[in-house]
Amino acid sequence: MAEPLLVVEGLTGGWGEGVVLEDLSLSLREGEAMALLGRNGAGKTTLICALMGVARRRAGAIRLGGTPLERLPVEKRAALGLGWVPQERNVFRSLTVEENLTAVARPGRWDLRAVYGLMPRLEERRANLGSELSGGEQQMLALGRALMLNPRLLLLDEPLEGLAPVIVQSLLAAIRRLVRDEGMTAIIVEQHAHQILPIADRAVILDRGRVAAEGTAHEMLAAPEILDRHLGLNAH
Numbered sequence: 001m002a003e004p005l006l007v008v009e010g011l012t013g014g015w016g017e018g019v020v021l022e023d024l025s026l027s028l029r030e031g032e033a034m035a036l037l038g039r040n041g042a043g044k045t046t047l048i049c050a051l052m053g054v055a056r057r058r059a060g061a062i063r064l065g066g067t068p069l070e071r072l073p074v075e076k077r078a079a080l081g082l083g084w085v086p087q088e089r090n091v092f093r094s095l096t097v098e099e100n101l102t103a104v105a106r107p108g109r110w111d112l113r114a115v116y117g118l119m120p121r122l123e124e125r126r127a128n129l130g131s132e133l134s135g136g137e138q139q140m141l142a143l144g145r146a147l148m149l150n151p152r153l154l155l156l157d158e159p160l161e162g163l164a165p166v167i168v169q170s171l172l173a174a175i176r177r178l179v180r181d182e183g184m185t186a187i188i189v190e191q192h193a194h195q196i197l198p199i200a201d202r203a204v205i206l207d208r209g210r211v212a213a214e215g216t217a218h219e220m221l222a223a224p225e226i227l228d229r230h231l232g233l234n235a236h
C-alpha cells in the first residue's frame with residue numbers, strides 16, 4: 001500500500017528551549033478526518049504549529065505525499081498542500097469577505113462558488129468587511145480561505161472555540177459535509193470529544209505531548225473510560 005498522505009515520525013519539539021512534543025508519531029491517509037483531542041496544554045496547537053513549521057522541531061520527520069517537509073519554511077509547506085486555519089483565524093479585517101477569499105485563491109475544486117455553496121452565510125456577507133463579521137462568520141471565512149488554496153490536508157485548530165451554539169451547529173454541518181461528502185483530508189483539533197468524534201474517522205488523544213491513545217472514532221465513542229481518563233470533563 002502507498003504511504004499515507006501525512007506521516008509524522010518521532011517528532012520532538014516545542015517553543016524556544018521548551019520541549020512540548022515528545023517522540024510523537026502518527027499518520028493519516030488521504031480522505032481521512034482525524035480528531036486531535038487532549039486537555040488544555042496537551043500540545044495540540046503545538047503539533048499543528050510544528051506541522052506548519054512555526055513551532056520549533058528538534059527531531060523527527062514530517063512527510064506529505066512522500067515529500068519531507070521538516071526543513072521547509074511555512075509558505076513552502078502551504079504551497080505543498082497544508083491548509084492551516086489557526087486558532088486566531090487571521091482574517092484580513094480591512095478586506096471584504098469576497099476579497100479575503102480571492103486574495104489567496106489557487107485553482108482547483110474549491111472556488112468562490114464551491115465555498116459559498118458550503119457556507120451560504122459567507123455569500124450573504126460577501127460585501128462586508130472582515131472587521132464587521134461575528135466570531136462565527138470569521139471562522140467560516142478562515143475556513144473558506146484555507147479551502148480556496150485547495151489544500152491536500154486541512155489543519156483546523158479548535159474551529160468551534162468560543163462560538164455561539166447556533167453557529168457551532170452550522171459550522172459543524174459544513175465541516176461534516178467537507179470531510180464526509182467531499183472527502184477532504186483533515187486534522188481537527190477539538191477539546192470536546194463528543195462534538196467532533198461523530199464526524200471523524202479516527203482520533204488521536206494527546207497527553208503531555210505524547211500520543212496517549214488512538215483508534216477509530218467509532219472505537220473512541222464506544223470507550224468512554226478512555227475518553228474520561230485522558231480528557232476528563234471534556235470527554236462529554
Ligand SMILES: Nc1ncnc2c1ncn2[C@@H]1O[C@H](COP(=O)(O)OP(=O)(O)OP(=O)(O)O)[C@@H](O)[C@H]1O
Binds near residue numbers: 015039042047191
Ligand atoms: N505560540 C506559542 N508560543 C509559545 N508557547 C506556546 C505557544 N503555543 C503554545 N505554547 C505552549 O505550549 C504548551 C502546550 O500548549 P498547546 O497550546 O500546544 O496545547 P493545546 O493542547 O493546544 O491546549 P489548548 O487547548 O489550551 O490550546 C503550553 O505550555 C503552551 O504555553
